[in-house]
Amino acid sequence: MTGSLHIDWTRCDGRGLCTELLATLLTRDDWGYPISRRGDGIRGEVPIAPGHEEAAREAVILCPKLALTLRPPAKSS
Amino acid sequence: MTTPSAALRNVHPVPPPAGAARLFLAGSRAGYSQHLQAYGSIDVGAVAPGFLDVVEASGLTGRGGAAFASWRKMAAAAQAGGRGLFSARPVVIANGAEGEPLSHKDAALLAHAPHVVLDGVLVAAAALQTSHAYIYVTAETMPSVQSALAERTDARHIRPVEADDTFISGEASAVVNKIQGGPSLPLDKLRRLSDAGLRGRPTLVLNVETLAHIGLLARFGVDWFRSVGTARDPGTRLVTVAGAGTDQVLEVPGDASLHGILRSSGIHPEELSAVLVGGYHGRWVRPLDYRLSPAGSPETLVRPGVGVIYVLSPDQCGLAVTAQITEYLAGQSARQCGPCMFGLRAMADVLNRLADGERDPRLVAELERLGRIVSGRGSCHHPDGTVRMVSSALETFSDDVREHLIGRCTRIQRGTR
Numbered sequence: 001m002t003g004s005l006h007i008d009w010t011r012c013d014g015r016g017l018c019t020e021l022l023a024t025l026l027t028r029d030d031w032g033y034p035i036s037r038r039g040d041g042i043r044g045e046v047p048i049a050p051g052h053e054e055a056a057r058e059a060v061i062l063c064p065k066l067a068l069t070l071r072p073p074a075k076s077s
Numbered sequence: 078m079t080t081p082s083a084a085l086r087n088v089h090p091v092p093p094p095a096g097a098a099r100l101f102l103a104g105s106r107a108g109y110s111q112h113l114q115a116y117g118s119i120d121v122g123a124v125a126p127g128f129l130d131v132v133e134a135s136g137l138t139g140r141g142g143a144a145f146a147s148w149r150k151m152a153a154a155a156q157a158g159g160r161g162l163f164s165a166r167p168v169v170i171a172n173g174a175e176g177e178p179l180s181h182k183d184a185a186l187l188a189h190a191p192h193v194v195l196d197g198v199l200v201a202a203a204a205l206q207t208s209h210a211y212i213y214v215t216a217e218t219m220p221s222v223q224s225a226l227a228e229r230t231d232a233r234h235i236r237p238v239e240a241d242d243t244f245i246s247g248e249a250s251a252v253v254n255k256i257q258g259g260p261s262l263p264l265d266k267l268r269r270l271s272d273a274g275l276r277g278r279p280t281l282v283l284n285v286e287t288l289a290h291i292g293l294l295a296r297f298g299v300d301w302f303r304s305v306g307t308a309r310d311p312g313t314r315l316v317t318v319a320g321a322g323t324d325q326v327l328e329v330p331g332d333a334s335l336h337g338i339l340r341s342s343g344i345h346p347e348e349l350s351a352v353l354v355g356g357y358h359g360r361w362v363r364p365l366d367y368r369l370s371p372a373g374s375p376e377t378l379v380r381p382g383v384g385v386i387y388v389l390s391p392d393q394c395g396l397a398v399t400a401q402i403t404e405y406l407a408g409q410s411a412r413q414c415g416p417c418m419f420g421l422r423a424m425a426d427v428l429n430r431l432a433d434g435e436r437d438p439r440l441v442a443e444l445e446r447l448g449r450i451v452s453g454r455g456s457c458h459h460p461d462g463t464v465r466m467v468s469s470a471l472e473t474f475s476d477d478v479r480e481h482l483i484g485r486c487t488r489i490q491r492g493t494r
């Protein structure tokens with residue numbers, strides 16, 4: 001487990017930059033908001049699959065709404 | 078918190094209340110003297126951090142909806158408060174916002190037994206070794222709370238704050254947001270309120286009824302508390318029974334029978350088609366004899382949630398009522414989180430089409446799909462609660478769904494919509 005990507009839904013505007021940077025993990029829902037491709041990522045915690053740490057870090061930096069945060073692994077809730 | 082005021086010394090010992098009538102013993106609109114007469118006084122100064130063990134042993138769960146173990150919440154805030162060199166004192170917030178439109182058990186409690194709640198706030202604050210306390214209530218109940226606060230000398234530090242009249246205003250982080258001067262909208266949950274809540278302090282938000290039970294628990298002890306209810310659901314709880322011409326607040330034992338509650342509200346369960354238990358985020362069930370308890374199998378019990386039992390009268394269409402409720406809930410989305418803001422609206426639209434008799438068999442699958450992409454994708458549980466209520470409706474009213482889809486809802490034709 002390499003941690004997860006926390007999405008602050010109160011900030012995210014759904015323009016979808018992160019879904020382009022992390023296209024293997026994320027896709028867009030009906031309204032453009034990022035959603036985990038695997039159907040997990042409950043409560044906006046999207047597990048980061050091994051090998052995607054760098055792209056996830058980049059998404060955190062580039063998100064225009066500062067809506068993304070990396071969370072360390074093995075933290076419940 | 079160490080020197081009890083004169084009023085709190087144990088000058089008037091009173092036997093513990095017997096039976097399931099606990100919270101309203103001091104009578105209607107009880108002032109402080111009636112309160113002391115009914116319950117005796119309590120030495121808040123003697124409440125120490127060890128009281129958390131008493132709360133744990135009591136098995137008390139939150140009465141505001143989530144039914145979380147109260148001692149865990151208290152312990153989390155107490156631990157965060159005790160951590161670190163410059164550890165901030167925790168804050169205790171009594172939550173009486175009661176945003177559920179059909180619920181008025183908290184309003185009844187604050188109107189008739191405000192001192193039972195205030196005792197609970199003092200006890201919880203003493204257990205957390207803090208004097209920072211707020212009571213967050215609606216405009217309707219504020220006068221009663223203010224006069225109760227003015228009647229006693231030991232509660233002057235409890236600050237009353239007015240809650241907005243919205244469905245979401247009682248969500249714990251929305252309460253914190255409002256008290257610290259922001260809008261009453263939920264906050265992102267990157268950090269727990271028990272670690273960093275009101276102005277960064279460890280924060281304990283408890284429902285006013287939960288605090289009322291804590292106040293009585295401090296007086297009368299664990300054995301008394303557990304003498305009503307069952308091992309998995311001890312104590313009593315307040316419920317609001319509404320709909321089908323009824324609207325009343327009752328105090329019932331833990332693990333109570335749904336039939337028993339309905340009968341004592343003057344309703345014959347045999348004549349009903351369905352009830353919605355737990356408020357608008359609750360669960361539709363057929364009126365079988367479920368137990369009302371937060372723990373156990375969903376086959377035999379239904380979770381009390383905020384304690385609302387909404388009775389569908391026989392001439393109402395359950396799908397139409399569900400559509401109306403979902404419409405309301407979509408309108409109450411705080412419009413902060415995209416999936417909640419757009420998704421609940423979309424669900425309400427599909428439900429309206431189904432309720433209005435549109436004969437498209439894909440409507441149900443579409444509702445289920447929307448439920449999957451909305452659930453869990455907001456800063457608070459509003460989308461999850463709404464999705465759960467809607468899916469319980471699809472299950473409970475599956476016959477009605479079939480009738481609607483072949484254009485034969487008998488209840489629509491009776492013009493209830």
Ligand code: SF4
Nearest residue numbers: 012013016017018063
């Ligand atoms: S980049 Fe940021 S604002 Fe844009 S969709 Fe992703 S999380 Fe939302």
Ligand code: SF4
Nearest residue numbers: 411413414417455457
């Ligand atoms: S999930 Fe909905 S109700 Fe909750 S904070 Fe987000 S927009 Fe508001």
